[in-house]
Amino acid sequence: MLDFSVLNSSFSNPTWISVIYAFLLSFVLGTALAVVYVKTFRGLSYSLNFLHGLVLLPIVIAIAMQAIGDNVARGVGMIGALSLLRFRTNVKDPRDMFFIFASLAVGLASGVHAYGIAIVGTLCFILALLVLQKSPFAAGPQFDGLLRFNLQRSEQEQREVESRLSHLCRYFALATIREMAQGERLDYSYQIRLKPEVSSADLVQTLGQVSSVRGLNFMNQESVIEV
Template sequence: MLDLLTVQSSAAYPTVITMAYTLLLAFVCSTAIGFTYEHTFLGLSYSRNFVQALVLSSVVAATVMQAIGDNVGRGLGMLGALSIVRFRTSFKDPRDIMFLFAALGAGIGCGVFAWGIAAGGTLTFCVIAFVLSRSGLGTKNFFDGMLRFAMPNNSESRAQLEKIMRANIKTFVLITMREVDGGERIDVAYQVRLRRKRPANEVLKELTLVPGISDIHFMMQDATTEV
């Protein structure tokens, strides 16, 4: 059986087996990071290409670090070569940047043959990411979502609507109102906080009892974060 400590200590001139172990470990670590990103992602702008880029960036980082080794000249040359390439990809979510850094860090760790640090750091990062996604740390949403619909512009419909909303919604705040169809109808939007025992589909079903109501839309707070 191959002694991994012996392989790691002979890193000055990597052998084919050492390079294979390094690239394989970089692939495994980055795949774990990509899996974690996929299962903890919240929002609308999910990208399959970004997940694959996490894996590829780790392998590339490991390859670059092996090519540089302890040679200062190679490092400066690589720095000059990379300075020519301009990365113009923008990230809307700072969390995406952290996952990219994690993948690059795992690749760099593998490339300098710090296999234990790369594997341990990747495992710790993935566990913490899962814990944070389940804990709700940082969540500060007073409202559950936005409710929007159109209804007749008369006092009877408004009174019936208010009665239904007070019975089914814990808190609601009017945010927009505009007249349509020459003032005969109004288009309104509310920020709402649902009652625990009243899911959104039941609330929408109750709203359909208002005569003339139409175009009912309910958008959850997590989904409207990026809109």
């Protein structure tokens, strides 16, 4: 049976069992963050290496904090050692950055034996994430996606396309327009929100029936990733 009295050991003089508890708690809470990240992810695909990082980072930070303890010289030495490393991974999604900071915080709290703060903080972070996911203002993007196509330069053809869009979409907005083929054709980009009963396949099929439409492409907003 676990002896929870060791949780009261001081940071400056930890016991071996309290150190083991710190590492186990770091692993468990890091795994919880990784699971919530997967459950709330909305992109096309997530990185397994990033998930592994969310689990391993709290353990690494807990190890560092246990090694430093209350020794200022060790802390300065640790900063010097980390300054030799060069982290070249670009974090393109701000949401991923918050998960990284959460993992760091979990490792720090566990490493200094602030187990209650680590557990309650992780639970609050997960709860806030779930609330944001279910709240109306964060339920999804304002538009379902970006529609691109090129069309013969004709007001009649544009009106025909927009007439079909009005039947298929709740609303749509012209994002960009540019000339191509020496001005004989125009390239259009629309941000659109489909009606509930209309699928993206219906949209592509209906607009494809317009004779002069070429290069029809629909990009789902929730699946857009930077390449």
